Amino acid sequence: MNSSSLKNSRLWRNRLAYDFKCFFVIIFFLCLLPLLQLSDYTLGILVVAMYFGIVAMAWNFLAGYCGQFSMAPAAFAMLGGYIVGLLDFHAHISLWVSMPLAIVGTALLGLGLGGLVMHLKGPYLSLTTLSFAEISRVIISNSHEYTRGDQGLNVPTLMTDRISYYYFFIVLVVLVGGFIYSLMRSKFGGFLLAIRDDQEGAESRGIDVTRIKLIAFAISCALCGFAGAMYGSFSQLVSPEMGLLQQTGLVISMVVIGGVGSVTGPLIGALIVYLGSEWLRDVGNIQMIVFAIIVIVFARFFRTGLWGLFSQLMQRYLGKSASS
Amino acid sequence: MLFLDLTINGLIMGLFYALMAVGLSMIFGVLRIINFAHGEFFMVGAYTYALISTSFGINPWFTLPMAAMGGALLGMIVERTLIRPLYDGYRSWSFVKDEYAVVVTFALSLLLVHTVDKVIGPSPFMGPSLFDLKRIAIGPIMLNGQKLMAAGVSIFLLIGLAIFIKNSLWGKQIQAVAQNRFGAALAGIDPIKTTSLIFAIAGGLAALSGALLSPIVNPSPDIGSFPAIKSYIIVVLGGLGSIWGSMFAALILGVLESYFAVYLSYDYRDAFGLLILIVVLIFRPQGLAGQKGREV
Numbered sequence: 001m002n003s004s005s006l007k008n009s010r011l012w013r014n015r016l017a018y019d020f021k022c023f024f025v026i027i028f029f030l031c032l033l034p035l036l037q038l039s040d041y042t043l044g045i046l047v048v049a050m051y052f053g054i055v056a057m058a059w060n061f062l063a064g065y066c067g068q069f070s071m072a073p074a075a076f077a078m079l080g081g082y083i084v085g086l087l088d089f090h091a092h093i094s095l096w097v098s099m100p101l102a103i104v105g106t107a108l109l110g111l112g113l114g115g116l117v118m119h120l121k122g123p124y125l126s127l128t129t130l131s132f133a134e135i136s137r138v139i140i141s142n143s144h145e146y147t148r149g150d151q152g153l154n155v156p157t158l159m160t161d162r163i164s165y166y167y168f169f170i171v172l173v174v175l176v177g178g179f180i181y182s183l184m185r186s187k188f189g190g191f192l193l194a195i196r197d198d199q200e201g202a203e204s205r206g207i208d209v210t211r212i213k214l215i216a217f218a219i220s221c222a223l224c225g226f227a228g229a230m231y232g233s234f235s236q237l238v239s240p241e242m243g244l245l246q247q248t249g250l251v252i253s254m255v256v257i258g259g260v261g262s263v264t265g266p267l268i269g270a271l272i273v274y275l276g277s278e279w280l281r282d283v284g285n286i287q288m289i290v291f292a293i294i295v296i297v298f299a300r301f302f303r304t305g306l307w308g309l310f311s312q313l314m315q316r317y318l319g320k321s322a323s324s
Numbered sequence: 325m326l327f328l329d330l331t332i333n334g335l336i337m338g339l340f341y342a343l344m345a346v347g348l349s350m351i352f353g354v355l356r357i358i359n360f361a362h363g364e365f366f367m368v369g370a371y372t373y374a375l376i377s378t379s380f381g382i383n384p385w386f387t388l389p390m391a392a393m394g395g396a397l398l399g400m401i402v403e404r405t406l407i408r409p410l411y412d413g414y415r416s417w418s419f420v421k422d423e424y425a426v427v428v429t430f431a432l433s434l435l436l437v438h439t440v441d442k443v444i445g446p447s448p449f450m451g452p453s454l455f456d457l458k459r460i461a462i463g464p465i466m467l468n469g470q471k472l473m474a475a476g477v478s479i480f481l482l483i484g485l486a487i488f489i490k491n492s493l494w495g496k497q498i499q500a501v502a503q504n505r506f507g508a509a510l511a512g513i514d515p516i517k518t519t520s521l522i523f524a525i526a527g528g529l530a531a532l533s534g535a536l537l538s539p540i541v542n543p544s545p546d547i548g549s550f551p552a553i554k555s556y557i558i559v560v561l562g563g564l565g566s567i568w569g570s571m572f573a574a575l576i577l578g579v580l581e582s583y584f585a586v587y588l589s590y591d592y593r594d595a596f597g598l599l600i601l602i603v604v605l606i607f608r609p610q611g612l613a614g615q616k617g618r619e620v
Contacts, residue, residue, distance in 0.1 A: 069426045071360075116605040122564060123358045124609075126426055127556045128601060130360070134553050135598040142591045245549065249434040256427055286442060292435035299427045300409060 012193070013185065016263075018311075020181045023264045026271075027177075030170055040162045045278050046271075047162075050169040051077075051231040053270035054176050056254040057263065058223035061180050064261035065189065066216045067196035068118075069126045073224045073251045075133035078243030080106045080225025081232035082140060085153035090146075095156050099229050106225025107218045114217040119210045121199070125217075133243060141240040152239030155232040165234055172230060176223055177263050183219075184263075192216055246288060250277065253291045256298050259307025268306055330582045336471055338578025339478040343533035345555035345562070345570040346485065347526025353502040353565035354522055355410065357425035361402065362530055362555060363548025364436040369395045369531025370543035371440060377452045384452045388477070388535055395531020396524040403523035406432065408516070411505070433548075441545040448544035474536035481532065482571060485525070489567065498522060502565065550594060557597045561604050562611050569613025 030050075034043065059073040080102040087098040113132055117124040141150050159165060183189050191212045194202040203209050232238040241247075250273060258269020277287035298305060304312075344366060351359050373391040377384045406428050410421055453470040489495035500508040501518045509515050533551065534543070541547060555570075558577055562569030577600065585593035604611065 063423065067422065069422065071426075071430070116602060120605075120609050122356070123352075123422070123426075124560065124605070126358060126360075127560055128605065131553050131556055131598050131601055134549060135595045138594050139592065246434060249430060252427060252430060260423065284442075286438075288434050288438040289442060292431040292438070295431040296406065296428055296435070299424055299431070300406070303424075 012190075016181065016184055019262050019264050019307075020177070023177050023181075023267065026264060026267055027170060027174055030173075031167070034163055034166060043162045043166050045275065047165055047169050047234055048231070049271050049274035050173050051227055051234070052251060052254060052274050053173055053267045054227035054230075055224050055251050056258070056266035056270045057173075057176055057180055058220045058227065059251050060255045060260060060262075060266045061183075061223070062216055062220040064255065064265075065184060065196060066192040066213060067199075068213055068217060069123075070217065070220065071126050071130035071245075071248055072113075072133040072136075073220075074245070074247035075129075075136055075243040076106050076110065076221045076224035077228030077231065077247075078140070078238065078240065079109060079136065080228030081155065081238035081242055082147065082153065083225070084229040084232055085155045085238045086147065088156050089148075089153050095158060095229075095233055099226070099233075102229040103222045103226045106228075107222035110218040110221025111214065113221075114214045118213045118217065130245075133245065133248065137240045137243040140243070150240060152237045152241075155229075155236055155238055157236050158233050169230070169234070172227075173267065176227075177267070179223075181263055188212070188215075249288065250274070250291070253295045255305075256295050257291075257305055259305030260303070262307045265305050265307035272306075326586070330586055331579055332467070333471075334579035334582030335575055336475040336578070337582060338575035339475050339482065340533045340537055341551065341554050341558055341578055342482055342571045342574035343478055343529045343536075344551055345558040345574050346482070346567055347522075347529045348555050349559045349562065349565060349567050349570040350498065350502075350522050351526050352559065353567070354498070354505070354519055355407070355425075356565075357407075357410065357421070358429070358556070358559075359526070360426065360429040360552075361433040361436065362526070363550075363552025364433050365395045365398060365527045365530035365548070366534035366551050367440065367543065367545065367548035368398055368436065369534030370538040370541075370547060371444065371534075372531065373535035374449060374452070374538045374543055375444070378449070388532070391535035392528040392532045395534075396528035398531075399523035399525075399527020400520055402432065402527070403520050407519070407523070411515070411519070437545045437548070444545070446545060448542040448547075450539060450542050453539045468540070470539045474540075477536060478533070481529065485529070486568075486571075494518075494521060553594075554597055557601045560601060560611060563613040564611060566611065566613040569611055573612055 030046070033046065038046075055073050055077050059070065062068050062070055083102040083105045084095060084098045087093040087101065088095070093101075113128060114125075117128050140147050143149070147153060159168070184192070191202070191207050194205070194207060195209055195212060199209055228238070228242060231242070254269035254273045255266045256269070257273060258267065259265025273291060277291065280287035280290055302309060344362060347365070348359060348362050351357065369391040372394040373384070373387050376382060376390055377387040407425075410424060453473075489498060497508070497513045497518050498521065500511065500513055501515050505515050508518075534548070537551075554577065555574075558573045559565075559570050561577065562571070562573030577597065580600065581593055581596055584596040588596075
């Protein structure tokens with residue numbers, strides 16, 4: 001009985017481990033995909049899908065695990081990209097130096113913004129981040145003399161080859177996924193879940209709720225900034241369009257469709273939604289309409305997303321559980 | 325007398341913001357959620373007004389109530405289909421409630437913007453003026469005729485709303501449900517009907533704001549995003565859930581913005597709202613009218 005309780009599939013630790021195993025199955029298939037002789041265009045789409053995957057994992061880290069809803073994942077990705085772009089444009093600083101600066105810069109911005117609202121209960125975070133997202137985009141596109149406005153900035157590239165970028169992004173996804181996994185395995189992850197499930201309860205057990213939420217927000221922002229910087233170096237261009245609310249909408253769709261509160265869900269969601277939206281763009285630019293409807297249906301009827309449906313099926317047929 | 329001119333024009337902008345923010349605040353007061361699709365009520369109002377009056381040639385004074393009804397109808401449909409599960413089903417899951425509200429209203433906002441973009445087209449067009457006079461001078465103050473008319477209509481509506489909430493039976497029901505949903509239900513008030521009414525009022529007012537502004541701002545599908553962001557800032561400034569606070573805060577924001585645009589920087593006028601938001605969050609997070617320590 002004792003040993004079986006350690007393997008109990010309902011334990012958070014075991015669910016997380018199962019989740020992470022499935023994450024690696026997906027990564028494995030992603031690694032094999034180029035064997036199909038994909039064109040450079042398709043590889044590029046997959047790279048962008050993985051960029052969205054990182055942003056979606058970062059958003060899910062905050063929303064799915066900690067229950068805080070930021071409306072600025074795309075804006076922080078844009079800011080990360082712009083930190084790299086501006087440092088290159090004005091000071092010719094190499095990407096290897098500016099990339100850590102992008103991470104630190106977005107983390108500090110996150111700390112500043114979060115420090116204003118995290119001690120408040122209620123929807124203050126969503127309101128503030130939404131205003132921040134729209135207004136920072138407007139500031140960037142209006143500051144022509146520094147940021148070249150809507151034309152965007154060139155960003156130095158790391159490698160010229162599509163296929164090496166593809167594997168590079170797989171490595172990044174694995175790093176971010178592993179980082180989130182190790183955080184969620186630690187005590188810190190337990191704090192996050194406690195805050196999500198019952199903030200007053202967590203507070204009464206001595207958890208410094210404000211500080212933990214603030215750190216989680218800063219980590220999420222830094223991951224978004226990192227993803228944005230890498231995306232900028234891949235596309236060699238950052239523009240205010242990266243921070244459109246529509247992009248945040250895509251990120252949220254990915255998490256909701258893939259599955260809130262898991263590591264694998266956002267990645268599956270990002271691949272499905274981004275590939276689907278490329279296809280729907282060819283069909284007639286209806287991708288946002290279709291995904292908004294799907295998101296509403298999922299949020300209403302399948303709250304745990306595809307990942308939840310999948311793990312329910314697994315539980316039914318194999319006796320394993322992985323939903324959160 | 326630039327200062328006086330700016331004050332009056334700012335107050336007029338503030339009136340339009342107030343029409344939106346009041347609805348947002350009422351929804352928050354009753355359901356403790358933020359409607360992220362509020363800007364799209366604005367957009368729907370602007371489009372209904374501009375499309376019906378230009379394509380059928382109907383007098384704009386008749387299309388104005390049509391726009392309001394369009395917004396109210398949309399609000400009721402949204403409440404019935406998407407918001408009702410919030411307080412019908414998931415009662416015990418507090419974090420799921422937040423998640424559901426944020427995700428669904430945000431997705432709804434994208435859905436409406438992109439549907440209009442697809443069906444009607446992305447190019448902006450202008451609504452007809454209520455009052456055909458380009459410039460009026462009242463003493464030293466120069467005003468646009470449409471703005472003056474629209475401001476009159478908004479003042480009328482806001483005063484009407486204040487009387488409605490304060491004195492009418494429905495208004496008292498709204499207040500009761502906002503104070504204590506369960507208690508109101510015990511006293512024989514139907515909270516579901518009241519919530520539906522609130523969404524109709526909120527949708528109608530936001531749509532009217534859009535209709536009144538449509539000759540000035542040239543509606544395009546994403547026109548609602550900035551008025552919506554202004555009203556998010558306003559509801560925080562006024563104190564979340566406080567109707568009077570948000571009316572007052574809307575006027576303040578309108579005036580401050582108009583000073584800022586002229587005296588400091590026109591390009592960054594929209595960024596000024598964020599500055600106000602930050603200052604409010606640092607020094608008075610409960611807003612102008614909110615009580616300290618109140619659970620929101």
